[in-house]
Amino acid sequence: MNKKKLLTTLKIITIPIIYALLLRFVFGVSTWENVFTMMSTTFLFLLPFIVGALTVYLSDREKVQKFSYRFFAPWLPIFGFLVITFIFAIEGWPCLLMILPIFLLASSIGGLIGGYFKLRKKDTKVYLSILALLPFVISPLENYIGAHTSAYKAYTYIDIDAPADKIWDNVTRVKEIPKEQDKGWLTNMLHFPRPVKAELNYEGVGAYREAIFTNGLVFHETVTEYVDNQKMSFTIQALPHEIPLTTMDEHLVVGGKYFDVLNGTYELEALNDKTYRLHLWSNFKLTTTFNLYASWWANSIMKDIQNNILQVQKLRAESD
Template sequence: MLRRLKALFLASASGLGVTLGLVFAMSLMVFYFDQNSYGEGRAFVSAGQFSVTITMLMGIPYMFGAVISLLSDPDGDKPFSHSLSTTFYVYLGLMAIGFLVLREAVICMVIAAPVLLPFVAIGIASMRYFLARNMKRGSVAQGSFLLLPLALLTFEASVSPTPERVTVQREIVIDAPPEVVWPLLLSMPDINEEEGHWTFTQSVMGVPRPVSAEVKGEGVGAVRAAYWQNQVYFEEHIIEWDAGRAMRWSFAFPDDSVARYTDAKIGPDTIHMRIFDGGYRIEPMHDGRTRLILDTRYDLSNHLSIYAKLWGEVLLGDILGNVLVIVKDRAEASKSSPLQ
């Protein structure tokens, strides 16, 4: 009887200790994450830039799964599917809160899900393994391995990622000559929601679509003002100009409308990603048609650059492709427009 009470006491102490440790660890990293995005801690963590990379996508989800598993099945005697489904419903609840209260967080959660969810499952399995071992042996130390994700914080804070410039490019063939296409690159007013085409980024994730774009001025130094849905606004400052053939710009974000809609941590000008420049290039074809090429380049700096580039190809690729379809449809509907 005494042995059973001792084992139960040790198990309870161990479970409580691990839970408190996990909560403390998550609170610590959320604090640094918040500081990195909004507060004075930005300079402290900018070298490691760990907040939205390995620690946030793997470490915290691992601990999240472990804690939910412990709270929903403290004895570890229910099926694995029980802990998994409970955690999944909690995650959906957080997404719902993010959608209703902090809409910008949804984009981050969708991007993170393919990496985040597997590590939640690993956290669940780890906690169940710990509970099974602990109930048999009553060792408080057996749960210490659950705190290993904290090592990621130290690793990422001490190892700086290698910066990389990434190019996303799309092109389209337009059944209209260059002299019809070029004016549309200078002015595209009153773009309605029906223009463009279906994309995962804009049709499913809800990223805003363009409303209008207009170049103010001419040649290098001109400014292309871009207005998108949900009051998103940014500018494209012309740095290269070849009338009728090409133009290139650097991006400028006079306000926080882009970052506010997406997420402050994956905005267009952060320590993790910075939109560099973009441009159009017109290539006349021998049959009178036009090949229009649109690209965007951005600087990427985090420990999950391969994964980030995949999403960049999807998100930016969808946006660029949609813009090209709008230009194509308008150009083919007005082949007689004069060169501006």
């Protein structure tokens, strides 16, 4: 690769990255969060879209004529931007992984549309200038409209070959879970706190249950319905001020501005004389302008946590 081609390649990658970092800075200033916020559709979709359009606009016309180039070339500055934010601890690993699919798809769409204007329109610079300024116009409008709160349910179950009383003993109180029994693959990959134990002060309505996780995360639970060996429902409260700042990304804190778990229920169903089905579901809420996308991740994380606890309860009940 000669010097001219190298400089062109660097320009194609670095200019979109600089633009993305600029937006990240503006949208990350806490005193401007009423106008610009990272937890917005504008940041999540429009930033990578513009990066894609910029990448293709800065590329040679000959390359832009190829569909594969318009689709995949925008991924280079996207990966560059994400790597920089990770290295300098601007963003945490969980957030980066969650936004990656949307960033890649939106950047490809931006590349395709940017390619269309580059190949067919004469006043490309005008369109590109308008596009680059759009986040600064749309974000205040989005914040003015406000985020929407939606409720969701995460449902899981497991079949256990053990007596009801043995299963129920492992439901009401979960003894300390060693790391080797932890099978929560998604939460482990995201470096989320893992479950340690659960303590209940007595069996009955009004009882207090504490579900303790690593890194200082505690779910305070109050029993609202109790039928011995059959059903236990409880409210769930996580207190953000109790959670150390290093435990979770500020945008993912349980009980925070965007995500909260409301309540949960265990129910034991007899399938036959020897086998029981243990149901576990929880209700949670999201408050964002992109709940449709965020709910997929939240539901997957909640199910991973619940399946992890259920498999521990099955292992212990059957081994006992």
